[in-house]
Amino acid sequence: MSNEAIAQQFLELADLTDFVGDSPFKSRAYRQAAQVLESLQTPIETLAENGVDALAALPGIGEAIAEKILAYLRTGTIPKREELLQKVPAGVLEVMEVPGIGAKTARLLHEQLGVHDLASLRNALLSGAVDRLPHFTPRKRERLLRLVELKHKSQRRTPLGLALPRGRELQQAIGALDGVQQAMLCGSARRMQEDVGDLDYLVASDAPQTVVEAFVRLPAVAEVYAQGISRAQVFLKDGMQVDLKIVPPERWGAGMLYLTGSRAHSIRLRQRAIERGLKLNEYGVWRGAECLADDTEEAVYAALGLPYIPPPLREDTGEIEAAEQGRLPTLVALGDIRGDLQSHSHWSDGLDTLETMAQAADALGYEYLAITDHAHQFTTREAFEQRRRAIEQLNQRTGGRPYLINAVEVNILPDGSLHAPEWMLHAAEFVLAGIHEAHGQPPTEMTARLIRALEHPAVDALAHPTGRRYGKRPPNDADWEQVFERARVLGKAIEINGYPTRMDPPTPIARLLLQSGAWVCLGTDAHAARDLQAMELAVGLAQRAWATPERILNTRPLKALLQWLNDRRQSV
Numbered sequence: 245m246s247n248e249a250i251a252q253q254f255l256e257l258a259d260l261t262d263f264v265g266d267s268p269f270k271s272r273a274y275r276q277a278a279q280v281l282e283s284l285q286t287p288i289e290t291l292a293e294n295g296v297d298a299l300a301a302l303p304g305i306g307e308a309i310a311e312k313i314l315a316y317l318r319t320g321t322i323p324k325r326e327e328l329l330q331k332v333p334a335g336v337l338e339v340m341e342v343p344g345i346g347a348k349t350a351r352l353l354h355e356q357l358g359v360h361d362l363a364s365l366r367n368a369l370l371s372g373a374v375d376r377l378p379h380f381t382p383r384k385r386e387r388l389l390r391l392v393e394l395k396h397k398s399q400r401r402t403p404l405g406l407a408l409p410r411g412r413e414l415q416q417a418i419g420a421l422d423g424v425q426q427a428m429l430c431g432s433a434r435r436m437q438e439d440v441g442d443l444d445y446l447v448a449s450d451a452p453q454t455v456v457e458a459f460v461r462l463p464a465v466a467e468v469y470a471q472g473i474s475r476a477q478v479f480l481k482d483g484m485q486v487d488l489k490i491v492p493p494e495r496w497g498a499g500m501l502y503l504t505g506s507r508a509h510s511i512r513l514r515q516r517a518i519e520r521g522l523k524l525n526e527y528g529v530w531r532g533a534e535c536l537a538d539d540t541e542e543a544v545y546a547a548l549g550l551p552y553i554p555p556p557l558r559e560d561t562g563e564i565e566a567a568e569q570g571r572l573p574t575l576v577a578l579g580d581i582r583g584d585l586q587s588h589s590h591w592s593d594g595l596d597t598l599e600t601m602a603q604a605a606d607a608l609g610y611e612y613l614a615i616t617d618h619a620h621q622f623t624t625r626e627a628f629e630q631r632r633r634a635i636e637q638l639n640q641r642t643g644g645r646p647y648l649i650n651a652v653e654v655n656i657l658p659d660g661s662l663h664a665p666e667w668m669l670h671a672a673e674f675v676l677a678g679i680h681e682a683h684g685q686p687p688t689e690m691t692a693r694l695i696r697a698l699e700h701p702a703v704d705a706l707a708h709p710t711g712r713r714y715g716k717r718p719p720n721d722a723d724w725e726q727v728f729e730r731a732r733v734l735g736k737a738i739e740i741n742g743y744p745t746r747m748d749p750p751t752p753i754a755r756l757l758l759q760s761g762a763w764v765c766l767g768t769d770a771h772a773a774r775d776l777q778a779m780e781l782a783v784g785l786a787q788r789a790w791a792t793p794e795r796i797l798n799t800r801p802l803k804a805l806l807q808w809l810n811d812r813r814q815s816v
């Protein structure tokens with residue numbers, strides 16, 4: 245249990261107390277307790293071990309509150325809070341969290357308009373029903389509506405590729421605020437999760453209050469939803485939610501670990517601490533009141549008898565066991581990537597010329613770039629020949645820096661045959677096959693279709709295996725283990741696609757892919773030079789799949805890659 249979690253319970257208890265109209269002295273005491281708990285730097289459990297008196301010695305904590313803390317530590321809840329929740333719909337708590345809605349307004353809204361959660365509040369605001377309430381000015385209605393709409397919209401998840409650039413920009417802005425020693429984007433974005441709910445920042449500072457006040461005034465901030473002594477929750481202009489948490493500089497590592505999560509990973513670490521007679525919280529690893537580790541993540545893991553676990557692995561999907569046994573993978577890194585194996589030029593549907601694509605690839609330090617224009621867009625053999633010559637000439641002119649691979653991406657038709665003439669498939673140096681139509685077939689058909697495509701002698705790799713598109717299309721269903729096993733036997737590659745709205749295959753399937761032992765190729769599916777930046781997303785996804793460099797085709801130098809392609813051509 246974190247101090248923060250129990251502080252939250254006291255805040256809710258205070259809101260509920262006000263809502264039912266119990267003594268305002270009580271709710272004030274609960275809020276004060278929440279503040280004390282939030283700024284307390286040792287795990288509350290540690291103090292609780294010495295009984296009620298030790299707790300009651302804290303400023304602002306009397307015996308009654310100390311008892312509540314003990315009950316919470318025993319049962320995971322404060323009994324009084326549960327008792328009040330019998331009388332009040334649970335959703336009222338989120339209504340009272342909206343800035344500007346106090347207990348009095350919440351009660352009016354509930355009694356007169358049946359508002360019992362955020363959704364019903366939103367309806368009452370949208371329909372104008374709230375205008376019937378006393379003192380409910382149109383201005384107040386507009387303001388609340390804006391906040392509630394932001395909260396509503398923030399429930400949508402944002403693809404990592406859109407969240408990350410914005411997240412880094414904001415990290416810079418936060419890092420430049422007065423009093424900030426370090427600022428870091430944590431949460432799911434740091435774990436490179438394919439989509440993120442909100443952005444979480446950890447800040448190291450000795451002047452939390454100053455930082456909070458400056459943070460909520462940043463130009464990017466549209467609305468402040470919550471503001472505390474060492475934390476804030478705001479919305480950006482585009483509706484994205486941002487959480488900020490400030491810790492003293494010496495607690496940096498423990499704070500990072502906490503705020504990076506995932507929740508499941510943190511829970512396992514806490515259990516591990518307890519098994520060793522220790523406590524882990526957002527401030528460090530503790531033996532009693534003694535802090536054993538807090539300043540770096542490495543130190544915190546070490547205090548728990550573990551090596552550093554990279555963020556993309558922190559999902560409680562075997563990483564703790566692997567760490568214990570010393571078999572954590574040495575993850576592939578962006579710096580290992582020597583080229584991009586999927587991109588499009590203006591010869592098909594790309595925006596940029598071969599030259600521009602080559603320059604951008606060179607700027608990234610690549611040795612090679614596969615130009616995988618869509619096969620079906622070459623209507624004549626002459627057109628394809630023209631592109632081949634253009635690629636050759638450019639390679640000559642640049643001395644092969646980078647070397648453009650004369651490649652093609654071919655549609656897999658519903659029956660698994662390929663939508664391209666045989667001569668083209670054989671003329672290309674690298675053939676990617678992918679599904680662009682007839683999505684959503686039943687799994688057995690889809691499996692057979694993908695395997696048939698892989699079995700075509702000219703095919704080198706399967707592009708964006710599940711076909712998912714964020715907000716548009718769910719992943720196709722297939723027997724992925726069977727598909728990947730077939731690829732392994734055939735010596736072919738399966739793509740991990742980093743195009744921001746694709747990120748394909750999703751983590752669990754990508755994990756199966758890496759377990760299969762098949763070759764993997766990373767591609768951005770760039771349709772413009774700037775899209776080549778998405779390689780970091782493909783690498784992030786590969787890391788979440790536990791990928792090491794060895795099985796990834798494009799960690800190989802050009803010569804070895806061409807050798808691989810050549811060997812495969814000889815063997816057919």
Ligand code: DGT
Binds near residue numbers: 249437442506
């Ligand atoms: P998201 O935002 O839905 O993409 O996912 P996360 O992982 O960023 O989750 P979020 O934003 O709710 O919280 C950020 C991190 O803070 C989370 O990964 C772990 C930590 N955290 C937040 N609340 C709790 C909690 O109640 N218990 C624990 N153990 N950790 C928490």
Ligand code: CA
Binds near residue numbers: 433441442443
């Ligand atoms: Ca988050």
Ligand code: CA
Binds near residue numbers: 431442443444487
């Ligand atoms: Ca959050």
Ligand code: ZN
Binds near residue numbers: 653678769
């Ligand atoms: Zn494609």
